[in-house]
Amino acid sequence: MKGPEIQGQTPRGLLAGASRVRKRVLYRNPQWTYAALTAVAGVFLMIFFGLPLTRILKQAFFSPTFTWVHFHEIFNDPHGLYLGVFLTTFRVAATVTLLCLVLGYPMAALLLLAKGRLRQALLICILLPFWTSVLVRTYAWMILLGKNGLVNALLVGIGIIEQPVQLIFNTTGAVIGMTHVMLPYMIFPLYSVMRNIDSGIMRAAYNLGAKPWQAFLKVFLPLTLPGIYAGGLIVFVISLGFFITPALMGGQKDIMVAVLIERQVMETLEWGLSAGLSLILLVATLLLTLIMRRFSKVRGIFEQGG
Amino acid sequence: MATKKMTRRSFLKHSATATGVLVGSGPLLLLPRKGQAAADKGPIVFCTYGGPYGENMQKHVIDPFVKKTNIQVIRTSTPNFAKVKAMVDIGNVEWDVVDSETRLFYRGAEAGMFTPLDWKVIGHKDELVPGGVEPMGAANVFYCGVLCWNKTKVKGAAAPKSWADSFKLPGKRTFRNEAWGTMEVALMADGVPKDKLYPLNVERALKKLSTVKKDIIFWKKTKMALDLFTSGEVDFGYLGYGPTRKAIDAGVPLDFTWNQAILNRDYLVIPKGSKQVESAMKFIAHCMDPEIQAQYSMHYHIGPSNTKAFDYIPKERSDQLPTAPEHLDMAMQTDGKYWAQNQADLAKQFDRWMIS
Numbered sequence: 001m002k003g004p005e006i007q008g009q010t011p012r013g014l015l016a017g018a019s020r021v022r023k024r025v026l027y028r029n030p031q032w033t034y035a036a037l038t039a040v041a042g043v044f045l046m047i048f049f050g051l052p053l054t055r056i057l058k059q060a061f062f063s064p065t066f067t068w069v070h071f072h073e074i075f076n077d078p079h080g081l082y083l084g085v086f087l088t089t090f091r092v093a094a095t096v097t098l099l100c101l102v103l104g105y106p107m108a109a110l111l112l113l114a115k116g117r118l119r120q121a122l123l124i125c126i127l128l129p130f131w132t133s134v135l136v137r138t139y140a141w142m143i144l145l146g147k148n149g150l151v152n153a154l155l156v157g158i159g160i161i162e163q164p165v166q167l168i169f170n171t172t173g174a175v176i177g178m179t180h181v182m183l184p185y186m187i188f189p190l191y192s193v194m195r196n197i198d199s200g201i202m203r204a205a206y207n208l209g210a211k212p213w214q215a216f217l218k219v220f221l222p223l224t225l226p227g228i229y230a231g232g233l234i235v236f237v238i239s240l241g242f243f244i245t246p247a248l249m250g251g252q253k254d255i256m257v258a259v260l261i262e263r264q265v266m267e268t269l270e271w272g273l274s275a276g277l278s279l280i281l282l283v284a285t286l287l288l289t290l291i292m293r294r295f296s297k298v299r300g301i302f303e304q305g306g
Numbered sequence: 307m308a309t310k311k312m313t314r315r316s317f318l319k320h321s322a323t324a325t326g327v328l329v330g331s332g333p334l335l336l337l338p339r340k341g342q343a344a345a346d347k348g349p350i351v352f353c354t355y356g357g358p359y360g361e362n363m364q365k366h367v368i369d370p371f372v373k374k375t376n377i378q379v380i381r382t383s384t385p386n387f388a389k390v391k392a393m394v395d396i397g398n399v400e401w402d403v404v405d406s407e408t409r410l411f412y413r414g415a416e417a418g419m420f421t422p423l424d425w426k427v428i429g430h431k432d433e434l435v436p437g438g439v440e441p442m443g444a445a446n447v448f449y450c451g452v453l454c455w456n457k458t459k460v461k462g463a464a465a466p467k468s469w470a471d472s473f474k475l476p477g478k479r480t481f482r483n484e485a486w487g488t489m490e491v492a493l494m495a496d497g498v499p500k501d502k503l504y505p506l507n508v509e510r511a512l513k514k515l516s517t518v519k520k521d522i523i524f525w526k527k528t529k530m531a532l533d534l535f536t537s538g539e540v541d542f543g544y545l546g547y548g549p550t551r552k553a554i555d556a557g558v559p560l561d562f563t564w565n566q567a568i569l570n571r572d573y574l575v576i577p578k579g580s581k582q583v584e585s586a587m588k589f590i591a592h593c594m595d596p597e598i599q600a601q602y603s604m605h606y607h608i609g610p611s612n613t614k615a616f617d618y619i620p621k622e623r624s625d626q627l628p629t630a631p632e633h634l635d636m637a638m639q640t641d642g643k644y645w646a647q648n649q650a651d652l653a654k655q656f657d658r659w660m661i662s
Contacts, residue, residue, distance in 0.1 A: 079658040088661070139533050147478070148538045169523045169539075247483070247526045252519070252660045260657070263484075266388050268650040269413070 060275035070276035082260070082277065086284075089257045092174060092246065093239035097186075099179045100235045101228065104186035108227075111187070112194045126184050138248045141168060141177055174250030178242055185238060186231040193227030233292050237285055257281055349378035350402040350582045350589055356383035359548075359606060366601040371592045377585045387414065390577050394419045399579035402586040406443065408642030409486070409649060411573040415442040416646060421576040427587045430594040433614045435571075435629060437639070443573030446593050448609030450569045450628040450637060451487055454550050454562040455542035456535055469495040469566055472542055473518060480534050480543035483524035485656035486645065487568050488515070490638065491544055494566050500638035508652065512659045535560060544568075547628055551607045567637040569628060571611065603627055 060070055074082040111122055129137060144150050145167035152164035167173060197220065205215040243258035250256075257277055264274035354363055360383055368379045382401070387410045393399045406414065414420055420442040425431050431439050438445030453472055455465065466472040472479070473495040481488045492511040493503050515522070523540055525531035532549045534540045536558055550562050574593055576586045592598060599610035600618035609629030610616070616624050616631075624630040628637065645652070 077654075077658075079662065081654060081658050081661065084661050085657075135527065135529055138530060142533060142537055142539065146537055146539050248530055252522070252524060255657060255661055263653060264650075266386065267410075268653055269388065269391060270650055 056275045057279055058275075059272050060279045063272045070272045071280075073273060074276055074280065082257075085255050085257050085260055086280070088254060089240055089281075090284075092171070092178070092254065092256065093236050093242070095175050096178045096182055096239045097232050097236040099175065100182050100186040101232060103179065104183055104190055104231065105224075105228075107183070108187045108190035108194055111191050126187055129180050130184060134244050134248065137180070138177065138245070141173070141180075141249060145173065145176065168249055170251035171254050174246040174254045177245040177249035178239060181245060182235045182239060185234045189231040189234065190224060190227040193224050193230075197223050229292060229295070233289060237289065240281060240285055348582060348585075349380050350585045351380045351382060351400060352403045352405075352589065353382050353385050353401040354405040355385065359608075362602055362606040366605055367593060367598055370598060370601075371589055374592070375585075375588060377588065379589065390414065390419060391417075394578050397579055399577050399581070401577055402580040402582040403589055404575050404577060405446070406573050406575050408571050408573065408640060409645035411440075411443050411575060412642045412646035413649070414575065415440065419578055421578050421580060421583055423576070423590065424587055428591040428594055430591075430596070430612055430614075433596065433612045434594065435611050435613060435634075438571065438611045440573065443575045444590050444594055445571045445611040446574050446590075446599075448569055448571045448611060448629045450547045450567040450609075451482075451544050452547050452550060452562040452564065452567045453542070454535070454545040454560055456538065456540075457559040457561050459538070459541040465561065466542065467563060467565060470497060473514070475542060476521075477541040478521050478523055478539065479518065480523050480525050480531060480540045480545070482531075482544060483526050483660075485652040486649075487544065487640070488656070489652065490568055490640065494638070500566060503638065504641045504644045506644070506648075506652070508655050512655070515659070548607050551626060564633045564636045567628065567633065569609075569634075569637040569639045571639075571642075 061067065063069065077083070107122075107126070111119060111126075114122055132140075142149065146152070147164045147166075149164075149167070151167060152161075155161045156164060168176070201219060201223070202215055205219045206212075210218065241258050242256055243262060246254050246256050247259050261274045261277050261281075264270040264277070352368065354360055360381060364381055368381055371377070372379055385405050385407070387406070390401065390404060390406075391414075393401065422441050423444060425439065428444055434445060435448070453466060453469060455472075459477065460466070460475060464475065466475060469491050481491060489506050489508065489511045490503055492514040493507065494500060496510060496514040498507070498510075523534060525534060528546050528549050531543075531545050532553055534543075535545065536553065545562070547562070547567065550560060554560050554562075574590045576583060576590070580586055594612055596610070596612045596614035597618055599612045599615040602608065603610045603615060603619060604623060607626060607628075609627045610619075611629070613629075613631075619627070627633070
C-alpha cells in the first residue's frame with residue numbers, strides 16, 4: 001500500500017494515512033509505550049491482586065510450617081475427586097469456548113455489516129446478559145429449556161421427540177448458560193479485529209477471481225486469527241473460574257473447581273486446601289496462556305495493520 | 307447529627323473540638339464511670355440476613371431496641387463465617403453481633419472465635435428451647451426444611467406422609483446440593499428413626515440416594531428451589547418452610563408435611579475482639595425477650611426460640627410456626643456439633659458421590 005497522498009481522495013484513506021504517520025512517531029519503540037500505558041494498572045494489580053495472591057499461595061504450602069499435605073490430598077484423593085473436578089472444569093471451559101467461537105464469529109461479522117439502528121439493537125442484545133442477575137437468567141433458561149419449557153413443547157409439538165428431553169440441570173444446561181454469558185467476550189475481540197480489516201482486500205480477492213468462500217477462507221479468516229485467539233483465550237480463562245451459573249444450571253456431575261474452592265473458603269474453612277486448588281488452577285491457566293501465545297500473536301489485535 | 311450535612315469546614319471544627327475534649331478529659335476517662343462506659347455506648351453493628359427477613363428484624367427487633375436503650379444498631383448483611391474468622395484473626399472486628407447458622411456456630415465456638423456470653427445479663431435462660439443456651443451463643447430463631455409437593459402432580463392418597471413415602475414416588479424431585487440436610491433426609495427415608503441419625507451413616511445415606519439419583523435435581527439457592535416447583539420441573543422434594551408457606555399463601559398449589567421436618571437454629575454471637583461487648587450483650591438479651599420474639603414471628607414465618615413467646619402468639623399463627631409444640635415433636639433437629647466436627651469430610655464424601 002502506498003502513502004496517503006496517492007489514495008488520499010476518500011476521507012477514510014486520509015485518516016488512515018494520518019494515523020499511520022502519527023503511529024510512526026508515537027510507536028517508535030512500541031515496547032516502551034505498552035509498558036508506560038500498563039504501568040498504572042500494573043501497580044494497582046500488584047498491590048490489590050499480587051499481594052493477596054502471595055498470601056493465598058503461602059497458605060497452600062505453610063500450615064504453619066512447610067507442608068505438601070494439601071497437594072498430597074488433591075492428587076491422591078481415593079476417588080479422584082479433585083482431578084475429576086479439574087477435568088470437568090477444563091472440559092466444560094473448552095466446550096464453551098468452542099461454542100462461543102461458532103456462535104460469536106457470524107455474530108461479529110453481522111455486527112460488521114450492520115448499520116445504524118440495527119447495529120445498536122444487536123449490541124444491546126449482546127450486552128443484555130451482562131446486566132441480568134444470574135438468578136433471573138437461570139429462571140429465563142428454565143422457562144425455555146425446562147421440562148414444560150418452550151423448546152420441549154415445540155419439539156414435542158412438531159413430533160421430533162415424544163417425551164420432553166432434559167436440556168437443563170445437566171452438562172448441556174451448564175454449557176448453554178455459560179456460553180450465553182461468555183459470548184460478548186468472544187464477539188468484541190473478533191469484531192474489533194474484523195473492523196480493522198481493509199475492505200479493499202476482500203474486493204481485491206474477488207477481483208483476482210476468488211469465489212466468496214475462497215475469499216473468506218484464504219483472506220478474511222486468516223486475518224481474523226488474532227481475534228479468534230484473543231477471544232478464545234479470554235473466554236476459556238474466565239470459564240475456568242466460573243462458578244454460579246454451572247452450579248445453578250448444571251447437573252450432579254458438573255462440579256467446577258471454583259465451586260469446591262468457594263465451599264472450602266466459606267463453609268468448611270479448609271483454606272490451605274482451597275489455596276492449593278487455586279494455585280493449581282492458576283498455574284494451569286498460566287501454562288495454557290503461554291502455550292496459546294506461542295501459537296498465536298495475541299499482541300496482534302493491538303497492532304492494527306502494523 | 308446524622309441528618310445534618312457535614313461540610314469540610316464543619317468537620318474540621320468538630321474534630322478540633324473533639325480532640326480538645328478528648329485531650330482535656332483524658333484523665334477523666336481513666337476514672338471508673340457508673341453505668342455505661344463511654345467507649346461502650348457507640349452503635350453496634352448487627353450482621354444478619356437481608357431481604358424480608360432482615361426488614362422484619364429491623365422493624366420488630368432492632369427498632370424497639372433502639373427506642374428502649376438509645377443504643378444505635380447498624381444492620382448489615384450477610385453473615386459470612388469466613389469473614390468473621392478473618393476479622394477475628396486479624397483483630398479488626400467490624401461486626402458486634404452476628405446471626406450464625408448452627409453448624410458454623412459450633413465450629414466457631416470450638417475455635418474460640420466468640421466472646422463468652424454473660425447469661426446473667428441475657429436472662430431468659432430457662433425459657434429457651436433446649437440447646438438454645440450455649441456458653442458462647444444464644445439461639446434466636448428456628449427454621450426448617452420440609453417435605454413439600456406439587457398438589458397437581460402428587461394427588462390425594464399419593465401424598466407422602468414421610469420421607470420414606472416420598473422415595474416410593476415416581477418423578478423428579480429436588481434436594482439441596484450439599485450433604486447438609488440431604489444426608490438426614492436419605493437416612494430417614496431408609497427407616498432410621500429421627501432421634502438415632504447421629505453419627506450419620508454416610509454409606510447408607512448415599513446408597514439410598516443412589517436409588518433415585520437420576521431423578522434428583524439439586525438446588526443451590528432457595529429461590530431456585532421454589533422456581534423448580536412453580537415451573538413444574540420437579541414434583542416434590544426438600545424445600546425451606548419459609549418459601550413454601552409464602553408460595554402457598556400466594557396461591558401456588560403446594561402442600562407439605564410437618565412430619566420429619568428438618569429443624570435448624572441460628573445463634574446470636576459476639577465475635578471475639580468486638581469493642582461493644584456490653585451493648586451487644588444487651589441487644590442479645592433484647593432478642594431473647596418472648597414478646598419481641600412473638601412480634602417477629604407474627605410477621606415472618608420463623609420459629610421463636612423462647613417457648614414463652616407462644617403466650618403472645620394466637621393459635622392460628624402458631625399453627626404456622628416450626629417451633630409450635632406439636633410441630634417440634636414431629637421435627638428432627640440437626641446436630642450442629644456433629645456437623646461442625648465432620649462437615650469437611652461429609653462434604654467430600656457427598657461430592658465424590660455426586661461426580662461418580
